[in-house]
Amino acid sequence: MLRADELRKHYPKAVQAVDGVSLSLNEGVCFGLLGPNGAGKTTTLEMLEGIIKPSSGQIYHRGKPINAEYRKHIGIQFQHTALPELLTVKESLQLFQKLYPSPLSLDELVEACALTEYLNRDNRKLSGGQRQRLLLAIALINNPDIVFLDEPTTGLDPQARHNFWSLIRNIKARGKTIILTTHYMDEAEQLCDEIAIMDKGRILVQDTPQNLLANHFDGVLIKLPKSSGLAELSEWSYPMAIGDDVIEFVTPDVEAALRQLAQHHISLDGLSIVAPNLENLFLKLTGYSLRA
Numbered sequence: 001m002l003r004a005d006e007l008r009k010h011y012p013k014a015v016q017a018v019d020g021v022s023l024s025l026n027e028g029v030c031f032g033l034l035g036p037n038g039a040g041k042t043t044t045l046e047m048l049e050g051i052i053k054p055s056s057g058q059i060y061h062r063g064k065p066i067n068a069e070y071r072k073h074i075g076i077q078f079q080h081t082a083l084p085e086l087l088t089v090k091e092s093l094q095l096f097q098k099l100y101p102s103p104l105s106l107d108e109l110v111e112a113c114a115l116t117e118y119l120n121r122d123n124r125k126l127s128g129g130q131r132q133r134l135l136l137a138i139a140l141i142n143n144p145d146i147v148f149l150d151e152p153t154t155g156l157d158p159q160a161r162h163n164f165w166s167l168i169r170n171i172k173a174r175g176k177t178i179i180l181t182t183h184y185m186d187e188a189e190q191l192c193d194e195i196a197i198m199d200k201g202r203i204l205v206q207d208t209p210q211n212l213l214a215n216h217f218d219g220v221l222i223k224l225p226k227s228s229g230l231a232e233l234s235e236w237s238y239p240m241a242i243g244d245d246v247i248e249f250v251t252p253d254v255e256a257a258l259r260q261l262a263q264h265h266i267s268l269d270g271l272s273i274v275a276p277n278l279e280n281l282f283l284k285l286t287g288y289s290l291r292a
């Protein structure tokens with residue numbers, strides 16, 4: 001559906017924002033682009049959307065280099081969009097419908113984005129979650145093949161985020177290819193078939209979340225409070241990550257690790273055993289903690 005070869009973007013008097021990104025996305029996948037602030041996600045997305053030109057590299061849609069036609073096949077939900085003032089949700093959708101030769105009907109948009117209750121509400125009175133749903137409906141108006149979502153749930157409360165996730169799943173079930181950026185690792189784990197983690201303009205890893213975790217972690221993560229004294233031990237088999245309050249290590253053999261802790265008289269109070277998740281992987285690869 002979409003392929004990018006060796007995309008680079010250099011801004012004058014600035015860093016190399018994107019430094020050789022290649023991607024290949026099949027139809028119907030949900031692809032997540034993750035990375036710390038300034039990693040180059042938005043720049044990559046804007047090149048894939050055809051909004052900015054790469055300094056070098058090429059993008060192909062269904063095997064052909066992208067051109068003016070491409071715009072007709074994509075929908076974009078921008079991170080920051082000003083909605084028309086003094087209009088209701090219904091009037092806004094009708095306004096955007098006029099921009100396209102064969103837009104989706106109001107009923108289809110309202111159903112896809114769960115907007116029935118808010119149709120007659122003034123745009124300015126929408127909550128964060130309702131606003132994002134309207135912006136998603138606007139992105140879907142031309143019935144695109146590919147939908148781009150730039151941090152679609154940033155700033156939403158947990159319930160609104162979960163509601164938005166179910167809309168994205170519905171859109172995916174309609175066969176759309178979805179490309180999203182996010183700072184939320186649980187969002188990527190929930191929604192994405194494939195993810196790429198970027199840093200400093202380059203893709204560090206790209207695969208399914210399951211494969212990435214299986215390839216980077218050999219076992220489970222054991223966490224102990226720092227006060228357990230584990231950090232002070234001179235003889236310990238597993239590499240430890242020591243945080244302000246917590247010590248973590250990965251082990252393929254939980255029983256052996258627990259036996260070792262007991263032999264060293266380390267208290268197991270507050271011990272937890274968890275499966276490593278994308279957040280642990282992100283920290284391992286980039287060394288940054290994530291913005292909430």
Ligand SMILES: Nc1ncnc2c1ncn2[C@@H]1O[C@H](COP(=O)(O)OP(=O)(O)OP(=O)(O)O)[C@@H](O)[C@H]1O
Binds near residue numbers: 011014016036
């Ligand atoms: N128009 C521009 N002119 C100059 N530099 C830019 C421009 N846009 C982005 N940059 C720089 O390019 C780099 C990548 O920025 P980009 O916005 O793509 O990162 P990001 O991963 O989307 O970050 P965030 O998560 O904060 O949105 C940063 O160093 C940024 O300052």
